[in-house]
Amino acid sequence: MYRILDVLKFIVVFVLMGMIVYLVYLFYLTWTHPEVDIYLFNTSPYTFETFLKSLEERHIPPVDEHERLYKVLQRLDKSYLGNLRTHTEIPYDYRFFFRQVVPEFLQSGEQTPASPEQRGTILATFTRKSDYVAKLLRISGPDALILKGVRKVKGYTKRLEMTATYTSEFQYPTGLFVVDGQVLNPVLQAWDGLAILDSSGKFHIRNIENLEYQFRRYAIKHVHQDYLDFLKLAERQRFSIFQSHLLISNGNIDKSLDNTEPDRRRVIFQDVSETVSIYDSFNQKLTLYEAADILKEQYAAMYAMNLDTGPYGYCGRYDNDQRVVLYGGKGQNVELTNVLVFNYK
Incomplete structure (x- = not known):
């Protein structure tokens, strides 16, 4: 008799424990x-x-x-x-x-982007959630000696490198140029495109005429104090910055670009989700306007900046420090002054 009662007690306790566990599980499901x-x-x-x-x-x-x-x-x-x-x-x-x-x-x-190696004329695509670190380098000499900046990031085995902005007759990056918070060229150009690499290595394109940070607007082309304050901000935040032609701003193409001569084009652009992509026209010669039109119509670009091509149009892909593709080499006797690097996995 006692044995039967013990068995019944065990069954009751087991059922109660099961119900408690089930209720906890339901609560967990409701929460998660x-x-x-x-x-x-x-x-x-x-x-x-x-x-x-x-x-x-x-x-x-x-x-x-x-x-x-x-x-x-x-x-x-x-x-x-x-x-x-x-x-x-x-x-x-x-x-x-x-x-x-x-x-x-x-x-x-x-619309999940393909990996950088699978996009045809799109050399690479990086979403806001992509694990990448962008770097800007100041280089010089026939051996492309790095004078400022860090090319490689620990833990990232792949790199896509390209010339960023133009080079002046004095062998120096043209336009506003900042590397890791150090202002190397404070001289503004007329171009409206501003590329900003934040301290975590994320890439952003901004219109210099509509430049804002933390709810403050910086009219750096027009107000001296805004110009100084923005450069101080770049120093504090360790931004890297370069300037170039802005082909598309807020989804609108700069119509004056149609006056340019057709040529090979390499353009970095962002869509509405701030996904960053690098486009190369390769053998197709385009005006800047035609390149911008392709990016807007086919890739819904919201902001697009021109990258230097021609004799200075270096671009290559690396895997474990070995170059696997050379998309564009520099011309004879040309010395590069700057390189934009995307480290990724």
Whole structure:
């Protein structure tokens, strides 16, 4: 008799422990998967329709429902849309976001860039989440001796290198030129393109006429104090900076570029997601306007800057310090003055 009671006690304890574990598991799922409604014995997908229905039925306080929506948006998935694309009852205050913004988010997420070696005339593509470190070098002499900057980054085995900006008749980088916070050339050129490499090695293109940092605008072409303050900022933040022609600004092509002679073009550009890509026209000779038009129409470029080609148009790819591709060599008796390097894995 006692043995039977012991067995029953064991079964009851085992069942209770199992229920506790299951409830803890449900709580964990509820916390980690806000996109799923967790019930005792089943689950139900949480879509944006669920969010709108809950708001309309007012079963859950709006603040809680919006907090949950924010968590769901962290893991955006096509299945969350439900029938919203054809849904005609979306409240006005949510219509724009669910009909236009979210579908565009999903579309941009599906466009996963190929690896740098697989993009044809696109030599490389680096998203904001890509593990890369960009470096700017000041070099000199026939052996391209590095005078300022660091070419290689520990842990990164691959590099894509290219000439960044133009070289003056005095064998010096033209335009504003800063390496790791040291201002090497303070002389501004007329060009509107400004490439800024932040201290973590991420690459950014900015219009010099619309230059902002932490909600402050710097009119460095027009206001002396802004010019000085921006260079002090570059020194403090250890920015690397070079200047060049801006072909596309905020999605608009500079129409004056059509006056340029057709030539091989190498251009660095960003799209709306700030994905950085390097384009090379190779044997196709283009005006700067034609190159910009290709980048806007085929790659949705928002900002694009010209890189130096011609006799100074060096560009090569390296793997474990071995050059695997030479896309462009420098001309005879040409000494490079600057190189832009992308270290990646």
